[in-house]
Amino acid sequence: MMTILTxxxxxxxxxxxxxxxxxxxxxxxxxxxxxxxxxFPIAFLAALLVLPALQFTxxxxxxxxxxxxxxxxxxxxxxxxxLGGFTGYISLGHNVFFAIGGYFAGMIFARYGISTIIxxxxxxxxxxxxxxxxxSVTLKTRGPSFIISSLALVMIARILFDHWQFVGGANGVAxxxxxxxxxxxxxxxxxxxxxxxxxxVWASYKIKHSKLGLGLRAISKDEIKAExxxxxxxxxxxxxxxxxxxxxxMAGAIWGEYLTYIRPNIFLIxxxxxxxxxxxxxxxxxxxxxxxxxxxxxxxxxxxxxATLGASxxxxxxxxxxMVVVLLFFPLGIxxxxxxxxxxxRILNWD
Amino acid sequence: MEQIVQTLILxxxxxxxxxxxxxxxxxxxxxxxxxNLAHPSLIIAGAYVTYWGFKLWGIxxxxxxxxxxxxLAAIGVILYKLVFEKEAKSAKYSEMTVLLTFATAMIVxxxxxxxxxxxxxxxxxxxxxxAIFFGNVFIPTGQLYAGLASLVIIGxxxxxxxxxxxGNAIRATTQNRDAAELLGVNVNFVGIMSFAIGIGLAGAxxxxxxxxxxxxxxxxxxxxxxxxxxxxxxxxxxxLGTVLASFMLSIVAAFVGAYFGSTWSSMTFFLALFLILLVxxxxxxxxxxxxx
Amino acid sequence: MSQLLEVTSLTAGYDDGPAIxxxxxxxIEPGKVHxxxxxxxxxxxxxxxxxxxxxxxxxxxVKFKGESLKGLRPDQILRKGICFVPQERALFPKMTVRExxxxxxxxxADKSGLERAIDEIEExxxxxxxxxxxxxxxxxxxxxxTLAMARTLIIRPEIVMLDEPSLGLAPKIVHxxxxxxxxxxxxxxxxxxxxQNALMGLKNSxxxxxxxxxxxxxxxxxxxxLADPRIQELYLGGKKAA
Numbered sequence: 001m002m003t004i005l006t007x008x009x010x011x012x013x014x015x016x017x018x019x020x021x022x023x024x025x026x027x028x029x030x031x032x033x034x035x036x037x038x039x040f041p042i043a044f045l046a047a048l049l050v051l052p053a054l055q056f057t058x059x060x061x062x063x064x065x066x067x068x069x070x071x072x073x074x075x076x077x078x079x080x081x082x083l084g085g086f087t088g089y090i091s092l093g094h095n096v097f098f099a100i101g102g103y104f105a106g107m108i109f110a111r112y113g114i115s116t117i118i119x120x121x122x123x124x125x126x127x128x129x130x131x132x133x134x135x136s137v138t139l140k141t142r143g144p145s146f147i148i149s150s151l152a153l154v155m156i157a158r159i160l161f162d163h164w165q166f167v168g169g170a171n172g173v174a175x176x177x178x179x180x181x182x183x184x185x186x187x188x189x190x191x192x193x194x195x196x197x198x199x200x201v202w203a204s205y206k207i208k209h210s211k212l213g214l215g216l217r218a219i220s221k222d223e224i225k226a227e228x229x230x231x232x233x234x235x236x237x238x239x240x241x242x243x244x245x246x247x248x249x250m251a252g253a254i255w256g257e258y259l260t261y262i263r264p265n266i267f268l269i270x271x272x273x274x275x276x277x278x279x280x281x282x283x284x285x286x287x288x289x290x291x292x293x294x295x296x297x298x299x300x301x302x303x304x305x306x307a308t309l310g311a312s313x314x315x316x317x318x319x320x321x322x323m324v325v326v327l328l329f330f331p332l333g334i335x336x337x338x339x340x341x342x343x344x345x346r347i348l349n350w351d
Numbered sequence: 352m353e354q355i356v357q358t359l360i361l362x363x364x365x366x367x368x369x370x371x372x373x374x375x376x377x378x379x380x381x382x383x384x385x386x387n388l389a390h391p392s393l394i395i396a397g398a399y400v401t402y403w404g405f406k407l408w409g410i411x412x413x414x415x416x417x418x419x420x421x422x423l424a425a426i427g428v429i430l431y432k433l434v435f436e437k438e439a440k441s442a443k444y445s446e447m448t449v450l451l452t453f454a455t456a457m458i459v460x461x462x463x464x465x466x467x468x469x470x471x472x473x474x475x476x477x478x479x480x481x482a483i484f485f486g487n488v489f490i491p492t493g494q495l496y497a498g499l500a501s502l503v504i505i506g507x508x509x510x511x512x513x514x515x516x517x518g519n520a521i522r523a524t525t526q527n528r529d530a531a532e533l534l535g536v537n538v539n540f541v542g543i544m545s546f547a548i549g550i551g552l553a554g555a556x557x558x559x560x561x562x563x564x565x566x567x568x569x570x571x572x573x574x575x576x577x578x579x580x581x582x583x584x585x586x587x588x589x590x591l592g593t594v595l596a597s598f599m600l601s602i603v604a605a606f607v608g609a610y611f612g613s614t615w616s617s618m619t620f621f622l623a624l625f626l627i628l629l630v631x632x633x634x635x636x637x638x639x640x641x642x643x
Numbered sequence: 644m645s646q647l648l649e650v651t652s653l654t655a656g657y658d659d660g661p662a663i664x665x666x667x668x669x670x671i672e673p674g675k676v677h678x679x680x681x682x683x684x685x686x687x688x689x690x691x692x693x694x695x696x697x698x699x700x701x702x703x704x705v706k707f708k709g710e711s712l713k714g715l716r717p718d719q720i721l722r723k724g725i726c727f728v729p730q731e732r733a734l735f736p737k738m739t740v741r742e743x744x745x746x747x748x749x750x751x752a753d754k755s756g757l758e759r760a761i762d763e764i765e766e767x768x769x770x771x772x773x774x775x776x777x778x779x780x781x782x783x784x785x786x787x788x789t790l791a792m793a794r795t796l797i798i799r800p801e802i803v804m805l806d807e808p809s810l811g812l813a814p815k816i817v818h819x820x821x822x823x824x825x826x827x828x829x830x831x832x833x834x835x836x837x838x839q840n841a842l843m844g845l846k847n848s849x850x851x852x853x854x855x856x857x858x859x860x861x862x863x864x865x866x867x868x869l870a871d872p873r874i875q876e877l878y879l880g881g882k883k884a885a
Contacts, residue, residue, distance in 0.1 A: 147449045
């Protein structure tokens with residue numbers, strides 16, 4: 001991706017302009033660094049890494065579950081953000097990658113006993129490949145058409161998985177749980193998800209500031225102008241689709257083993273997609289910290305809701321209401337709204 | 352031969368019901384440029400209204416139809432005022448509204464689920480399980496009545512749009528919003544009213560759905576892609592196109608179902624939607640890509 | 644007060660964008676043809692859109708018979724008797740010519756005479772009778788412009804604003820359009836014309852207004868504007884045009 005500029009650098013005039021530009025960029029990023037507190041996400045991650053020590057003092061499995069559940073969604077939302085946030089293509093069908101990752105790793109785990117944590121990167125590669133294929137077709141549409149085509153994708157996937165006998169059809173496949181004692185059983189998944197989440201946040205930062213990310217953001221501003229400025233928009237979009245699918249797929253891979261079940265109605269329910277979208281929009285579409293904040297808030301909100309009111313129907317209702325409120329009143333999300341008013345605290349500026 | 356005729360009849364009967372389900376969606380898109388993903392969930396709301404009318408007081412679903420339509424139209428006005436009016440002037444209007452309608456669909460689903468649980472229901476007037484036989488070929492009376500009722504309503508809608516003053520204003524606003532405004536049409540009011548009519552049509556369709564299919568709150572997800580395929584194939588905003596597309600796709604789906612199993616008949620709609628969006632996004636009858 | 648319409652230090656623009664009109668003023672006298680000229684982007688169309696209510700007035704005022712039009716919707720302004728024919732002609736492409744004419748009378752409170760009024764229009768413009776059941780979108784540019792102009796007559800407006808009626812038409816057809824415009828004027832309708840072809844516009848008008856950079860630079864009787872050497876040099880393509 002970074003093989004630009006080598007030919008053009010030959011021309012003196014060009015290179016001097018480029019050098020000036022580089023200096024300017026360096027100054028900008030130095031300025032940006034002043035507004036940023038890099039220590040915060042690192043400290044936050046470190047705290048999460050030592051958190052399981054709580055288990056020595058009692059049973060905190062519920063806390064660990066919440067953290068790893070959130071981390072799973074941070075991974076997915078950050079992945080979705082690459083397409084939906086940076087590029088501006090809203091997909092409501094990203095849970096298809098969740099399913100593909102989950103089924104791929106889950107089936108190999110069921111047959112050969114290879115841990116899904118090891119398989120996760122391969123699930124990511126598979127999803128990137130599938131995403132590349134699907135993206136080269138569906139990204140020919142844009143706007144509402146793209147959203148609708150992404151919904152159609154979920155419906156098609158649901159029918160296929162529901163009737164694919166090799167993977168157990170609608171009943172799915174049960175996976176065996178690990179033999180660790182109760183207080184340590186969650187630990188492998190905990191670390192896997194926390195590290196995966198951290199990786200996805202770091203990776204989306206890297207992508208945002210790469211040539212690819214620049215191109216994607218240009219596409220989201222004005223695709224036609226981006227194209228006339230010489231950006232290969234089709235390749236960029238498809239790449240974004242593939243990369244974002246890969247993250248969701250990796251999360252799916254481990255999720256199946258953690259639940260000891262792979263089944264269409266775990267992966268291919270609309271709420272999974274909605275959560276990714278809602279987390280990004282609530283936190284701030286296209287920002288790095290946005291999906292993280294969104295994931296934390298939505299999971300907390302869900303837990304609170306289910307704990308106090310129980311019924312999952314009301315949860316759907318509440319999620320819908322929350323989504324309407326956010327879309328109508330905070331379309332830029334928390335990070336976006338704060339940044340617009342120059343009130344974004346340094347610890348939340350991860351861009 | 353008999354099987355072919357039978358399949359054709361079932362396809363046409365189903366097409367009639369789908370035509371009504373899709374035409375409200377098409378109307379709302381045509382006038383308001385709102386891709387209303389909540390439409391199927393509102394159809395299900397209409398089905399519940401009809402179901403309870405029948406269950407509690409024994410009112411025939413076809414009698415409940417206008418009641419359901421009016422109740423849903425009122426809900427439509429409320430929804431418009433609460434959710435869509437503010438967005439009506441934003442720049443990324445159509446994309447934003449897709450997400451808003453999606454959230455609305457969740458609200459409707461959650462509310463219905465909270466009130467009526469997720470059990471499958473079906474309204475069962477006598478004719479719903481009856482059939483008229485011609486030799487070995489039969490027409491299920493439920494679907495026949497539903498199809499006929501649907502065509503009557505769509506016919507009335509077409510007459511209203513073509514010949515009434517307000518109908519003309521709706522068509523004019525669909526074709527050229529600015530021009531309609533310049534000629535004295537209060538386009539905002541036309542917008543609210545067409546939204547109400549569109550959602551009212553969802554209520555009417557719900558009454559028919561209540562005895563043709565079994566339904567539960569979450570069922571609308573299946574229908575979103577089905578109805579979108581009809582509306583997109585018909586050319587977004589063209590009601591006639593939607594009706595023709597309904598018959599075409601339902602007949603194809605009936606044959607796919609008859610020869611490959613019923614699972615794959617719904618696949619017909621999803622794949623069709625996919626293909627149309629990619630190959631001819633303006634639909635069969637649209638002149639320019641409306642959804643781009 | 645002989646002014647029918649008075650625009651004072653008007654500021655307006657699109658959405659959140661910059662102000663296109665920045666202190667424009669204009670006075671319209673009844674029964675005359677007024678022509679606004681000026682280069683591309685001067686704010687000519689913007690001025691018409693602000694008067695008819697399609698654009699929000701940011702500052703200044705538009706008064707019709709002494710009454711402010713500020714804050715009114717286009718449909719309300721139309722009912723006061725101000726009709727606007729935009730560049731795109733504002734037709735309904737998939738409605739028939741007759742239906743388009745009928746939409747022209749949408750704002751009439753009294754519908755009883757509508758069909759007869761349409762019949763009269765069709766008599767005066769035989770081409771519209773000939774094409775009455777044809778979709779408006781399938782007609783030629785000149786026919787569409789004829790329809791758009793004729794349609795305004797149905798509500799007997801006091802002011803008709805025409806935004807570049809000559810746009811994209813052959814010279815012979817343009818001549819016809821100006822003929823229709825003059826006929827409207829002879830019936831006592833006040834015309835406000837925006838014309839890119841300044842020479843042609845001024846020759847067919849009584850009053851000329853030069854608009855540039857969102858401001859009114861100059862106004863006066865059309866022959867005077869035509870003869871003014873500064874105007875000739877800047878907006879009429881040099882002295883030789885005279």
